Amino acid sequence: MHDSTPKTGYWSGHDVDVEAFGDKRLGKWLHSLVTQLAGAVGAPIPMACQDWANTKAAYQFPSNGTVGEAGILAGHFQATRSQAATIDDPILALQDTTEFTFKRSNPEKTGSTGLTPVGRDLHGYLERRTICGLLMRASLVITLEGLPLGLSAVKFWTRSKFKDTNALRGRINPARIPIEEKESIRWL
Numbered sequence: 001m002h003d004s005t006p007k008t009g010y011w012s013g014h015d016v017d018v019e020a021f022g023d024k025r026l027g028k029w030l031h032s033l034v035t036q037l038a039g040a041v042g043a044p045i046p047m048a049c050q051d052w053a054n055t056k057a058a059y060q061f062p063s064n065g066t067v068g069e070a071g072i073l074a075g076h077f078q079a080t081r082s083q084a085a086t087i088d089d090p091i092l093a094l095q096d097t098t099e100f101t102f103k104r105s106n107p108e109k110t111g112s113t114g115l116t117p118v119g120r121d122l123h124g125y126l127e128r129r130t131i132c133g134l135l136m137r138a139s140l141v142i143t144l145e146g147l148p149l150g151l152s153a154v155k156f157w158t159r160s161k162f163k164d165t166n167a168l169r170g171r172i173n174p175a176r177i178p179i180e181e182k183e184s185i186r187w188l
Contacts, residue, residue, distance in 0.1 A: 015150070017075030021066055030072060033058050073154055080141055080150030087143055093152055094140045101133040134158050 016034055018027025036058070040048035049055040061067060084091055115128040139153040179185050 015076040015079040017071075017078060020071040020074040023066065026064065026067060026071075029057065029061060030067075033061060069154065069156065073151070076150055077152065080152050083149040084141055084152075087149070089144055091149065092142050092144065094142060096138065096140075098136045098138065099131075099133060100136065101131050 016027060016031040018024050018031060021027055021030075032054075036050075036054060037045075037048050045058050046055045049058050116131050118127050118129045121127050134156050135158065137153075137155045137157075138151055141149040141152045143149065174182070
């Protein structure tokens with residue numbers, strides 16, 4: 001059901017696997033949501049959805065217990081594989097990490113991505129604030145001409161898992177810390 005010709009547009013309803021959740025209604029819900037968002041790229045969700053019922057549905061979709069990133073992205077990954085298979089020339093998989101930051105008073109609820117200086121206190125000491133949010137590691141597949149074919153992998157995480165390793169960096173040579181305990185394992 002996927003169009004095998006490479007496209008230059010954004011993720012569309014064609015990249016949704018309606019079978020990925022085990023319930024076709026959820027797949028159709030995702031298809032509708034993606035189509036609405038693709039029609040208003042960059043707009044806030046209420047503007048893209050255009051009415052309260054669709055806006056509420058958009059916010060409720062990810063909180064459904066059977067919805068996860070694997071199901072949401074399954075159709076897109078398949079579409080990327082299908083499009084890559086039509087290319088005779090070599091293709092490139094570009095990888096990078098993106099930070100999504102949020103202003104939160106309680107970083108434990110969203111995770112953290114690091115610390116940032118916010119100024120000096122009354123005694124001249126540097127004050128730091130926790131940056132709340134999450135990180136995304138993605139692999140974008142493109143042709144040699146730069147035509148994007150889609151994403152081949154996406155992984156989300158927070159730095160809390162590697163917090164203790166980062167604290168050791170000042171006292172232990174980073175080369176002595178096993179790769180399995182470092183955040184750089186994400187690059188492998």
